[in-house]
Amino acid sequence: MESESPKPFEAQRTPSDHPEGALLLTSKDIGKLIAKVAQRDRAAFARLYEATAPKLLGTVLRILRDRAWADDVIQDVYIKIWQKATQFDAGRASAIAWMASIARNSAIDELRKHPARRTVSDDDIEQIASVQPTAQAxxxxxxxxxxxxxxxxxxxxxxxxxxxxxxxxxxxxxxxxxxxxxxxxxxxxxxxxxxxxxxxxxxx
Amino acid sequence: MTDHNDLDTLAAEFVLGTLPAEERSVVATRRNEDPELEALILAWEARLAPLLDEVEPIQPGPDLLARIEKRLDELESSAVSSNPVTQGATVTELTRRLRRWQWSTAVASAAALMLVAILAFQPAEEPQSFVAVFQHDDQQPAFLLSVDLENRQLNIRPVTAEPVQGRSYQLWIKADELGPNPRSVGVLTNNMTIDESALRQYDPELLKAATFGISVEPEGGSPTGQPTGPAIHGYLYPTGEGKSGHQL
Structure with a gap:
């Protein structure tokens, strides 16, 4: 496992239910998967999803606060990733930042379109009040x-x-x-x- | 404040997400045409992305990937509409038809599923023949299907498709009048041919509006009467005036 780059994306699987071991992918690994996805490789797309969906869903859900809504947006996000994979340039952006920006932009666009759908919640304040560097970090x-x-x-x-x-x-x-x-x-x-x-x- | 500063602020607030909706959509469009803005946006995305470390990952539901893949299948089969070879009103009409094409749920869940293809060729006068191209891996045409409406004759020609040991290719038709499920036109022989008159029972008007697909089935054809195996994606090629058609 490489360790030179951050690993914010990590599938929430244990080695026991994933024969190849836990998916801990570096941004570089994810960049390689995106390159394969750009060549219409559906197996690579599924691996990319497995490795990144939990983080992207967490990102989108935190913005939208509604699971069904977030699920819908995540679908759009992965369709966009499939469509835009050819535009990803590893020399210009990290794979992680690139995917995360697609997810965040989609979620924020949705939220601005339907602001009433999001319940205002004190959780937001609590979440940011309790910020600690994560154990992983x-x-x-x-x-x-x-x-x-x-x-x-x-x-x-x-x-x-x-x-x-x-x-x-x-x-x-x-x-x-x-x-x-x-x-x-x-x-x-x-x-x-x-x-x-x-x-x-x-x-x- | 210099222009660059303004632009950088715009990029920063775009990435932060706090631009009002209208400004946000202007920036989203403008970034595609303005490399400087695009670069500034990428720089801000890189600066702020580490904040996402604070986001708790959440395991998606077990069926979400399948839902995404199903949409990809639908998208891939209607990708014809963005094919630069196809043009104009014909494309719109065909895209509409493609969207109507939906295999049964059982088929949709079968691994690599779907293919679709349709008729192109609509010359100014009353169209009498149509061509559908069935395509592997987005690169090479696999089959070429032509239909002579007047005589209701059908001709299928493998282009890159080859016989598969122990498997058969099966041709399907789908039209509103035939109900929600595809109907088998016939199973291709080992020589990759099909009965020329297999479409004889269908009305020319129905054929004009129908969609066709080819799937890979167990030898002798689908055991269920519906497509079960992986299918070949179809892409449209108009053959009007023979221009793009000749590329095939």
Missing amino acids: QLEGQQAVASLNRCLDELEKDRQDMVRLAYLNGWSRDQLAAHFDQPVNTVKTWLYRALKQLKRCLAP
């Missing part, structure tokens, strides 16, 4: 995760929360404004500054 020393967390920690608490609520939970500017009891324009400015600061902090 600590063990594997995922550098990118550590760097981003370090840079987020440098932001004021409210702004950290805003970035997480927007990116992970799909909150709109309006929802952020209501929750933080600020005018929308103030939220916009805060986000703008937070993103600039993050970019500076992450710059090599």
